[in-house]
Amino acid sequence: MIYSDRPRECSSFFCDYLRNPELGEEWKPSHSKLVVASELDGNRIAVYVDPQRPNAWRQEPYYSRLKQWAEAAVPHRGQVLACVGRRTYVVFPDRDVDLGDVGRDELIVTRERTTPLGVHLEASKIHKDDPLAKTLPRHGGRRP
Numbered sequence: 001m002i003y004s005d006r007p008r009e010c011s012s013f014f015c016d017y018l019r020n021p022e023l024g025e026e027w028k029p030s031h032s033k034l035v036v037a038s039e040l041d042g043n044r045i046a047v048y049v050d051p052q053r054p055n056a057w058r059q060e061p062y063y064s065r066l067k068q069w070a071e072a073a074v075p076h077r078g079q080v081l082a083c084v085g086r087r088t089y090v091v092f093p094d095r096d097v098d099l100g101d102v103g104r105d106e107l108i109v110t111r112e113r114t115t116p117l118g119v120h121l122e123a124s125k126i127h128k129d130d131p132l133a134k135t136l137p138r139h140g141g142r143r144p
Helices: 062-076 131-135
Strands: 034-039 044-049 079-084 087-091 096-101 106-115 118-127
Touching: 044 062, 062 079, 062 087, 079 106, 087 106, 096 118, 118 131
Parallel strands: 044 079
Antiparallel strands: 034 044, 079 087, 087 096, 106 118
16 A cells, blocks of 8 residues: 555665566565565675564575575675575575674675685675775675
């Protein structure tokens, strides 16, 4: 009923469910309890989770798709996030990293570390004024 009176930010936002024909009816936010958004010029997929259903992102078929997106993001240095309120999880192909609450003044940074077993991805958060933030690519918070 308030659709025509919604804030400007809401009227210009289109979740990926509306924009991506590959996301079937099961991804409709009223059913999935998830809102999928492409951010940082397409370098991040953020899944905003209904706080009343905080584990919805870990249910199938959603979790498998997040893992697929995470795998596809690795070569492009992209990120896949699941956000339950301010609590943020970085979804990697092999695991999920709980960053806890991420403030508006913080950036999410993912790094690649070479180990004897190959490349290991790590995630952390930094304050936007941290000197490291100035060295990050303009499209996001990932650093090799």
